[in-house]
Amino acid sequence: xxxxxxxxxxxxxxxxxxxxxxxxxxxxxxxxxxxxxxxxxxxxxxxxxxxxxxxxxxxxxxxxxxxxxxxxxxxxxxxxxxxxxxxxxxxxxxxxxxxxxxxxxxxxxxxxxxxxxxxxxxxxxxxxxxxxxxxxxxxxxxxxxxxxxxxxxxxxxxxxxxxxxxxxxxxxxxxxxxxxxxxxxxxxxxxxxxxxxxxxxxxxxxxxxxxxxxxxxxxxxxxxxxxxxxxxxxxxxxxxxxxxxxxxxxxxxxxxxxxxxxxxxxxxxxxxxxxxxxxxxxxxxxxxxxxxxxxxxxxxxxxxxxxxxxxxxxxxxxxxx
Amino acid sequence: xxxxxxxxxxxxxxxxxxxxxxxxxxxxxxxxxxxxxxxxxxxxxxxxxxxxxxxxxxxxxxxxxxxxxxxxxxxxxxxxxxxxxxxxxxxxxxxxxxxxxxxxxxxxxxxxxxxxxxxxxxxxxxxxxxxxxxxxxxxxxxxxxxxxxxxxxxxxxxxxxxxxxxxxxxxxxxxxxxxxxxxxxxxxxxxxxxxxxxxxxxxxxxxxxxxxxxxxxxxxxxxxxxxxxxxxxxxxxxxxxxxxxxxxxxxxxxxxxxxxxxxxxxxxxxxxxxxxxxxxxxxxxxxxxxxxxxxxxxxxxxxxxxxxxxxxxxxxxxxxxxxxxxxxxxxxxxxxxxxxxxxxxxxxxxxxxxxxxxx
Amino acid sequence: xxxxxxxxxxxxxxxxxxxxxxxxxxxxxxxxxxxxxxxxxxxxxxxxxxxxxxxxxxxxxxxxxxxxxxxxxxxxxxxxxxxxxxxxxxxxxxxxxxxxxxxxxxxxxxxxxxxxxxxxxxxxxxxxxxxxxxxxxxxxxxxxxxxxxxxxxxxxxxxxxxxxxxxxxxxxxxxxxxxxxxxxxxxxxxxxxxxxxxxxxxxxxxxxxxxxxxxxxxxxxxxxxxxxxxxxxxxxxxxxxxxxxxxxxxxxxxxxxxxxxxxxxxxxxxxxxxxxxxxxxxxxxxxxxxxxxxxxxxxxxxxxxxxxxxxxxxxxxx
Numbered sequence: 001x002x003x004x005x006x007x008x009x010x011x012x013x014x015x016x017x018x019x020x021x022x023x024x025x026x027x028x029x030x031x032x033x034x035x036x037x038x039x040x041x042x043x044x045x046x047x048x049x050x051x052x053x054x055x056x057x058x059x060x061x062x063x064x065x066x067x068x069x070x071x072x073x074x075x076x077x078x079x080x081x082x083x084x085x086x087x088x089x090x091x092x093x094x095x096x097x098x099x100x101x102x103x104x105x106x107x108x109x110x111x112x113x114x115x116x117x118x119x120x121x122x123x124x125x126x127x128x129x130x131x132x133x134x135x136x137x138x139x140x141x142x143x144x145x146x147x148x149x150x151x152x153x154x155x156x157x158x159x160x161x162x163x164x165x166x167x168x169x170x171x172x173x174x175x176x177x178x179x180x181x182x183x184x185x186x187x188x189x190x191x192x193x194x195x196x197x198x199x200x201x202x203x204x205x206x207x208x209x210x211x212x213x214x215x216x217x218x219x220x221x222x223x224x225x226x227x228x229x230x231x232x233x234x235x236x237x238x239x240x241x242x243x244x245x246x247x248x249x250x251x252x253x254x255x256x257x258x259x260x261x262x263x264x265x266x267x268x269x270x271x272x273x274x275x276x277x278x279x280x281x282x283x284x285x286x287x288x289x290x291x292x293x294x295x296x297x298x299x300x301x302x303x304x305x306x307x308x309x310x311x312x313x314x315x316x317x318x319x320x321x
Numbered sequence: 322x323x324x325x326x327x328x329x330x331x332x333x334x335x336x337x338x339x340x341x342x343x344x345x346x347x348x349x350x351x352x353x354x355x356x357x358x359x360x361x362x363x364x365x366x367x368x369x370x371x372x373x374x375x376x377x378x379x380x381x382x383x384x385x386x387x388x389x390x391x392x393x394x395x396x397x398x399x400x401x402x403x404x405x406x407x408x409x410x411x412x413x414x415x416x417x418x419x420x421x422x423x424x425x426x427x428x429x430x431x432x433x434x435x436x437x438x439x440x441x442x443x444x445x446x447x448x449x450x451x452x453x454x455x456x457x458x459x460x461x462x463x464x465x466x467x468x469x470x471x472x473x474x475x476x477x478x479x480x481x482x483x484x485x486x487x488x489x490x491x492x493x494x495x496x497x498x499x500x501x502x503x504x505x506x507x508x509x510x511x512x513x514x515x516x517x518x519x520x521x522x523x524x525x526x527x528x529x530x531x532x533x534x535x536x537x538x539x540x541x542x543x544x545x546x547x548x549x550x551x552x553x554x555x556x557x558x559x560x561x562x563x564x565x566x567x568x569x570x571x572x573x574x575x576x577x578x579x580x581x582x583x584x585x586x587x588x589x590x591x592x593x594x595x596x597x598x599x600x601x602x603x604x605x606x607x608x609x610x611x612x613x614x615x616x617x618x619x620x621x622x623x624x625x626x627x628x629x630x631x632x633x634x635x636x637x638x639x640x641x642x643x644x645x646x647x648x649x650x651x652x653x654x655x656x657x658x659x660x661x662x663x664x665x666x667x668x669x670x671x672x673x674x675x676x677x678x679x680x
Numbered sequence: 681x682x683x684x685x686x687x688x689x690x691x692x693x694x695x696x697x698x699x700x701x702x703x704x705x706x707x708x709x710x711x712x713x714x715x716x717x718x719x720x721x722x723x724x725x726x727x728x729x730x731x732x733x734x735x736x737x738x739x740x741x742x743x744x745x746x747x748x749x750x751x752x753x754x755x756x757x758x759x760x761x762x763x764x765x766x767x768x769x770x771x772x773x774x775x776x777x778x779x780x781x782x783x784x785x786x787x788x789x790x791x792x793x794x795x796x797x798x799x800x801x802x803x804x805x806x807x808x809x810x811x812x813x814x815x816x817x818x819x820x821x822x823x824x825x826x827x828x829x830x831x832x833x834x835x836x837x838x839x840x841x842x843x844x845x846x847x848x849x850x851x852x853x854x855x856x857x858x859x860x861x862x863x864x865x866x867x868x869x870x871x872x873x874x875x876x877x878x879x880x881x882x883x884x885x886x887x888x889x890x891x892x893x894x895x896x897x898x899x900x901x902x903x904x905x906x907x908x909x910x911x912x913x914x915x916x917x918x919x920x921x922x923x924x925x926x927x928x929x930x931x932x933x934x935x936x937x938x939x940x941x942x943x944x945x946x947x948x949x950x951x952x953x954x955x956x957x958x959x960x961x962x963x964x965x966x967x968x969x970x971x972x973x974x975x976x977x978x979x980x981x982x983x984x985x986x987x988x989x990x991x992x993x994x995x996x997x998x
Binding site: 106110111112113115116117119120121122123124125126127128129130131135237246249250253254258259260291292293294295296297298299301302305306309 | 783788790796800801804808812918919922923927928958963964965966967968970971974975
């Protein structure tokens with residue numbers, strides 16, 4: 001574990017301790033469940049966003065990819081109510097993958113900057129979401145129990161349930177962490193992220209790296225879309241995944257993945273998601289009045305960022321001495 | 322590359338053309354209609370009615386639009402629905418401006434905020450457009466619209482909801498409210514009534530422990546509901562008078578298993594009720610997660626709006642505050658001193674009747 | 681054809697012609713001029729955003745600055761005269777923008793993250809302050825959008841004047857040179873002796889001041905301010921800027937591009953609006969136009985410099 005992750009872990013722990021001191025309910029198993037359930041969707045999408053940001057890109061369309069995947073799978077359930085859970089995830093993942101490839105192609109081959117492409121596809125995919133379902137919401141009766149059960153059953157340790165969704169997301173995380181350490185592909189991603197021209201000279205194909213990263217981000221977004229159905233039991237074309245892009249990018253960036261590229265770790269991303277989950281659930285359980293929640297949320301993020309900046313300063317001084 | 326780029330540009334333009342072509346047919350047909358009814362008004366010529374919901378995706382407004390649409394032959398008008406993509410206080414302003422420019426005769430509007438639309442609605446009024454609000458009125462700014470149509474008497478909604486909640490939890494124990502946003506005026510009215518009515522001795526053993534806000538977002542609503550379960554271990558009831566909140570709460574409650582008859586029910590389980598369309602909650606009623614909940618008929622509200630709007634435009638009725646006017650079913654409807662009229666009664670849905678409704 | 685801005689210019693003309701042909705409600709010049717009042721506010725935000733993006737930064741909090749200023753101004757100004765109210769709005773906006781700039785430069789944090797936080801903070805203050813209330817605007821500052829000068833509504837005149845002034849500063853003055861330098865390579869700019877921090881903070885503060893004017897226009901137009909209004913307007917402002925050819929990686933862009941892109945956006949939204957095209961189709965078409973406009977400019981630039989975009993040519997920033 002590096003300095004950066006240690007600092008973030010400390011912030012998460014301090015926040016948890018402070019919340020528990022404020023209100024014992026914070027460590028109630030129900031509340032821990034709530035925090036753990038907050039994470040899987042975000043973490044899954046963030047794992048895909050991670051390599052994208054490492055290569056100095058960004059995928060702002062992720063919220064709409066989640067929405068389109070959730071709604072399209074819901075519409076499919078209308079005509080094929082018997083589809084199995086693995087099949088649903090496979091379909092969601094495929095839809096996401098296609099959207100991701102489209103992003104990747106526009107960025108790689110049409111040379112449109114990633115921010116522009118994905119702001120464009122953010123609205124484009126949201127428009128498609130409405131068209132797929134004709135503006136209708138996916139009612140709870142369309143979402144089968146075998147899918148929703150994944151959000152509230154799993155491995156239970158002392159009354160705390162680690163849901164299958166979270167286990168799935170964490171597995172994705174572990175795989176990514178292993179790949180990041182050992183695979184050629186992630187080696188190329190980091191090399192490209194730190195210095196694109198040097199990477200090119202070393203024979204790394206920038207096109208392949210870029211395409212793969214955006215495709216991956218779409219893929220995880222598609223999976224997160226099916227998780228959305230599982231977690232909430234219904235989906236509307238307006239709200240499904242809407243606004244998630246900022247949460248996902250924030251969790252990756254707070255997790256220490258540099259926006260300027262080339263560095264970051266899976267553990268950091270997991271901790272970034274955990275920090276956001278803790279803050280958002282704490283606002284509720286500590287009874288922060290609704291009118292003050294946005295303000296407290298913003299201030300907490302800013303303070304976390306400043307602590308991080310401070311710790312970097314300390315580290316630099318330490319290195320100098 | 323040059324060819325490719327010009328091809329792409331051309332493609333985009335054609336595409337834009339095709340897309341607008343779809344609605345373009347509507348526009349051209351209505352264009353000829355206005356040609357016929359040059360001085361549109363009391364001649365009984367075809368009118369143009371447009372419905373502006375809070376946003377395009379809210380399933381609640383579908384039956385309202387249906388109610389208007391089905392009345393178009395009877396009252397001889399062209400109907401279009403045009404909502405904003407997001408339900409915020411300013412998103413309806415450009416749409417209202419567009420309708421003024423399109424010279425529509427009647428605007429039926431579910432206002433996103435009671436006070437941001439005044440200026441643009443005055444412009445509409447100056448052009449002779451009849452503006453009716455449905456479902457969400459311009460409370461405090463009633464003079465900026467011709468009349469406000471509410472689906473039912475909102476003063477009674479809070480009371481009925483409390484009574485339903487009370488009946489389910491046997492009039493005793495702790496309960497909480499899961500609302501939409503702190504600025505939603507209907508919600509605030511109902512919550513205020515509930516607090517007032519709780520002073521009644523009948524409800525003396527019921528205690529409202531908390532009011533939380535899910536912002537009508539699935540994620541936030543779920544987290545708030547989970548928070549309620551954590552914060553109040555003795556909770557007996559949750560009342561969510563908003564469809565997004567109620568659906569999210571139902572899923573959370575099902576997951577927790579702590580509903581009456583549920584696998585993990587503690588002291589009889591938590592009773593959940595509120596307001597929503599029957600279609601959205603059928604699954605939970607069938608499973609017993611929700612015993613019963615309420616709503617009015619959104620469709621009747623749409624039909625009444627179509628009738629009043631076109632009749633007023635043709636000067637068959639005068640929407641003067643405090644008078645009675647003829648409704649679509651031959652019945653008289655009374656506008657109160659703020660110009661508010663009620664379309665019908667509150668319906669209660671449960672296992673016995675939920676299959677009868679299709680909205 | 682060295683200047684890639686001709687792409688949004690041509691697209692504007694094409695879209696204008698298309699709607700002129702398709703819709704009789706669009707065929708109405710006085711309406712087209714008077715209807716600019718709403719998008720002129722977003723335009724003012726796009727002017728400042730152009731400076732910020734050229735210097736290699738981004739400000740996600742512009743919508744929250746707009747809303748907080750719009751909510752605070754009526755409270756602070758009370759029944760003061762319009763010039764006083766404008767001054768208050770400009771100062772409020774400049775302070776909020778300046779705070780962003782100071783945190784970014786002094787704590788050396790990415791602008792994306794800092795403004796993500798201040799986006800929640802500024803709107804959060806507005807929510808905590810007003811709760812379920814609204815701020816009523818004094819009658820004497822209402823209705824600016826109904827007054828016109830030279831046949832144009834005031835908000836449009838204000839937008840055009842500031843586009844011209846800030847455009848001149850950007851392309852003719854030393855501040856502009858600094859911003860382009862910082863956006864191209866901030867380390868190199870520092871070594872070259874550019875006051876990197878000061879220029880960056882200035883860009884954020886100027887953007888904030890322009891947002892203050894936009895907030896005044898908004899207050900004047902609506903007669904009331906609410907903490908929950910105009911969500912997502914930051915994305916609209918950023919879209920206008922990047923569709924106008926300003927590189928999100930910094931160092932490249934023009935005010936003319938932003939202005940033309942604003943015009944394109946205006947024709948597209950107005951045309952689709954009067955034709956009652958469904959909101960979901962509108963979203964899709966706007967997304968497509970953004971991509972087409974930027975792609976077109978990309979291709980135009982490479983054709984102008986007589987080479988095709990090669991995979992080896994890489995941007996060095998996100």
